[in-house]
Amino acid sequence: xxxxxxxxxxxxxxxxxxxxxxxxxxxxxxxxxxxxxxxxxxxxxxxxxxxxxxxxxxxxxxxxxxxxxxxxxxxxxxxxxxxxxxxxxxxxxxxxxxxxxxxxxxxxxxxxxxxxxxxxx
Numbered sequence: 001x002x003x004x005x006x007x008x009x010x011x012x013x014x015x016x017x018x019x020x021x022x023x024x025x026x027x028x029x030x031x032x033x034x035x036x037x038x039x040x041x042x043x044x045x046x047x048x049x050x051x052x053x054x055x056x057x058x059x060x061x062x063x064x065x066x067x068x069x070x071x072x073x074x075x076x077x078x079x080x081x082x083x084x085x086x087x088x089x090x091x092x093x094x095x096x097x098x099x100x101x102x103x104x105x106x107x108x109x110x111x112x113x114x115x116x117x118x119x120x121x
Contacts, residue, residue: 038066043074049085
């Protein structure tokens with residue numbers, strides 16, 4: 001019986017150390033990932049020329065302190081390296097989220113086909 005105790009303790013230790021392999025994240029890992037995501041969002045907003053308040057409004061789930069830190073870091077970097085903001089090609093995320101894809105593949109109707117009746121009457 002005493003022979004199995006060290007083996008059992010070793011097995012339990014190996015199982016507990018394998019929790020990361022099972023996808024169980026620690027609270028510290030979640031906080032670090034959340035902060036990194038917030039900084040990335042803030043940096044991207046600054047690079048796109050968005051105001052900090054707009055960035056907060058477009059990314060409500062992001063941690064505000066991390067968004068601000070990322071925005072500020074990117075602002076300093078862009079000033080030091082004389083980098084201009086990149087104009088966003090798409091509208092704000094709130095506008096894009098409300099659009100539903102159409103059945104015709106999101107193509108606008110052609111001018112001649114839009115007003116034609118279906119049965120030719």
